[in-house]
Amino acid sequence: MIRYDDDSLALHTDLYEINMAYTYWKKGNADKKAVFEVYYRENPFGMGYTIFAGLERIVDYINNLTFTDSDLEYLKNEIGFEEEFLEYLRHWKFRGTIRSMHEGEIAFAEEPLMQVEGPILDCQIIETALLNVINYQTLIATKASKVKTAAEGDTVMEFGARRAQEMDASLWGARAAYIGGVESTSNTRASKVFGIPASGTHAHSLVQAYRDEYKAFKAYGETHKDCVFLVDTYDSINSGVPNAIRVANELGDKINFVGVRLDSGDLSYQSKRVREQLDEAGYPEAKIFASNDLDATTIQSLKMQGAKIDVWGVGTKLITAYDQPALGAVYKIVSVEGNDEEMYPTLKLTANLSKISTPGKKQIWRIRSNNDTKPEGDLVTLEHERPDLEDELFMFHPQYTYINKTVTDFIARPLLKEVFVDGKQVLDLPSLEEIKQYTKERLSEQYEEHRRILNPEQYPVDLSKELYDIKVDTINYYREKPIDAGMNEG
Numbered sequence: 001m002i003r004y005d006d007d008s009l010a011l012h013t014d015l016y017e018i019n020m021a022y023t024y025w026k027k028g029n030a031d032k033k034a035v036f037e038v039y040y041r042e043n044p045f046g047m048g049y050t051i052f053a054g055l056e057r058i059v060d061y062i063n064n065l066t067f068t069d070s071d072l073e074y075l076k077n078e079i080g081f082e083e084e085f086l087e088y089l090r091h092w093k094f095r096g097t098i099r100s101m102h103e104g105e106i107a108f109a110e111e112p113l114m115q116v117e118g119p120i121l122d123c124q125i126i127e128t129a130l131l132n133v134i135n136y137q138t139l140i141a142t143k144a145s146k147v148k149t150a151a152e153g154d155t156v157m158e159f160g161a162r163r164a165q166e167m168d169a170s171l172w173g174a175r176a177a178y179i180g181g182v183e184s185t186s187n188t189r190a191s192k193v194f195g196i197p198a199s200g201t202h203a204h205s206l207v208q209a210y211r212d213e214y215k216a217f218k219a220y221g222e223t224h225k226d227c228v229f230l231v232d233t234y235d236s237i238n239s240g241v242p243n244a245i246r247v248a249n250e251l252g253d254k255i256n257f258v259g260v261r262l263d264s265g266d267l268s269y270q271s272k273r274v275r276e277q278l279d280e281a282g283y284p285e286a287k288i289f290a291s292n293d294l295d296a297t298t299i300q301s302l303k304m305q306g307a308k309i310d311v312w313g314v315g316t317k318l319i320t321a322y323d324q325p326a327l328g329a330v331y332k333i334v335s336v337e338g339n340d341e342e343m344y345p346t347l348k349l350t351a352n353l354s355k356i357s358t359p360g361k362k363q364i365w366r367i368r369s370n371n372d373t374k375p376e377g378d379l380v381t382l383e384h385e386r387p388d389l390e391d392e393l394f395m396f397h398p399q400y401t402y403i404n405k406t407v408t409d410f411i412a413r414p415l416l417k418e419v420f421v422d423g424k425q426v427l428d429l430p431s432l433e434e435i436k437q438y439t440k441e442r443l444s445e446q447y448e449e450h451r452r453i454l455n456p457e458q459y460p461v462d463l464s465k466e467l468y469d470i471k472v473d474t475i476n477y478y479r480e481k482p483i484d485a486g487m488n489e490g
């Protein structure tokens with residue numbers, strides 16, 4: 001690999017973004033105003049919600065976004081852009097406004113998680129990086145929430161470093177999983193960088209290296225205060241647990257016998273036997289840890305079987321989002337400046353009706369009754385609408401409009417907040433602990449029906465009447481008349 005001293009993330013983008021940027025610039029359209037929004041179409045893992053994650057990394061990316069000498073040299077020599085464009089990029093900084101949900105917010109399909117407004121060239125250049133970050137981190141935070149829900153409040157440790165899709169995924173995945181609900185990570189770099197509690201036991205290799213389970217546990221106990229012994233290398237019940245108990249007895253107060261870990265076989269059956277063994281030996285406080293290809297479904301099943309497992313170590317299935325490796329969030333232009341300098345709603349027509357985007361610059365409002373903390377649904381409006389100042393709201397399903405309700409005595413909370421205004425960061429970001437707490441509180445406010453991990457009820461995400469009308473008008477307009485977005489034709 002060639003290393004560049006001035007490597008940057010500016011080229012962490014699909015070539016087509018820069019190709020479009022060049023067209024806008026060359027034709028004198030680089031500063032035309034546009035609004036883009038990030039949203040996804042379907043909640044992943046059969047769940048009823050997602051946990052929005054990735055904002056902190058995006059803020060860092062935007063704040064450090066410049067094309068360096070080696071970036072420009074690459075664009076010149078390998079892609080062949082003209083010198084004048086490269087000079088423009090040399091002095092370019094992101095000039096737009098970004099509005100976003102709070103990191104850790106409970107989010108739903110078909111509503112904007114983030115909105116980017118500004119010169120179209122700027123909006124275009126950042127598309128790939130934004131989607132790359134949000135798609136992965138939101139997916140992992142959501143998967144962690146599913147695993148944590150299955151564990152019914154038990155401690156969950158994130159064990160995925162060895163199985164993640166490379167180092168960045170392990171690092172940022174650990175952070176996302178922490179937001180989503182796990183208590184710790186085995187990845188010490190993630191612990192160091194983000195302040196996530198680190199946790200770890202030991203592997204079979206320690207036992208195999210000593211070629212004697214008792215000696216291995218003894219050596220580990222003599223070199224560590226907190227001890228979790230991995231008992232399944234040979235035979236958990238007949239060898240592993242008796243050896244762990246023997247070492248705990250011998251070392252007494254010199255160690256804190258936290259418990260034992262099971263990593264193979266029938267985890268339900270074994271955990272029940274091991275619980276009896278530990279209790280009989282006078283260690284009722286010692287905990288049983290379990291790992292081995294665990295996922296939300298296996299945890300749920302083990303719970304149903306009455307397994308005596310206290311702590312769950314989850315690696316592969318969590319960090320790789322094994323059952324659904326992509327969230328499918330998209331970045332769509334929803335409004336663009338016309339020749340008269342007015343902003344016009346825009347959308348992409350498609351035969352697949354569910355893929356027709358909703359035009360217009362939006363705000364989302366979480367609606368809850370004045371005397372209950374539980375949200376009744378989200379209302380997506382045009383930016384200027386103020387449902388929070390209304391006495392009554394008419395909410396209806398955007399496709400099945402006969403499903404509707406009138407809401408009174410409600411509180412409407414706007415979800416998109418300004419993070420950057422004209423290229424300057426205006427929002428102080430919360431700490432990771434605050435984000436985690438925020439997620440926990442917001443999730444606990446959701447109705448159980450929307451939170452459950454099997455066949456949840458669909459949470460209502462409705463469009464305001466004005467937004468609905470604009471969508472229908474825009475669809476009809478583009479069907480009849482090809483677009484004139486007011487771009488210079490050069």
Ligand SMILES: Nc1ncnc2c1ncn2[C@@H]1O[C@H](COP(=O)(O)OP(=O)(O)OP(=O)(O)O)[C@@H](O)[C@H]1O
Nearest residue numbers: 263264265266267268269292293294298301302305
């Ligand atoms: N009681 C149980 N009910 C449902 N699933 C279980 C139960 N006990 C273990 N499992 C799961 O069954 C799967 C067993 O996988 P596998 O056959 O690879 O493990 P193993 O042979 O016991 O161990 P090893 O990892 O050493 O091969 C794992 O996903 C594990 O979490």
Ligand SMILES: O=P(O)(O)OC[C@H]1O[C@H](OP(=O)(O)OP(=O)(O)O)[C@H](O)[C@@H]1O
Nearest residue numbers: 159263291292293294313314315316317
């Ligand atoms: O199963 P996961 O959820 O990914 O959790 C991490 C796994 O990593 C370790 O196993 P190891 O790398 O030694 O491999 P193995 O147990 O699969 O043989 C550990 O013992 C867990 O089984």
Ligand SMILES: O=C(O)c1cccnc1
Nearest residue numbers: 159186199200201202313
């Ligand atoms: O600490 C552990 O027990 C651990 C860490 C990573 C993967 N598997 C287990």
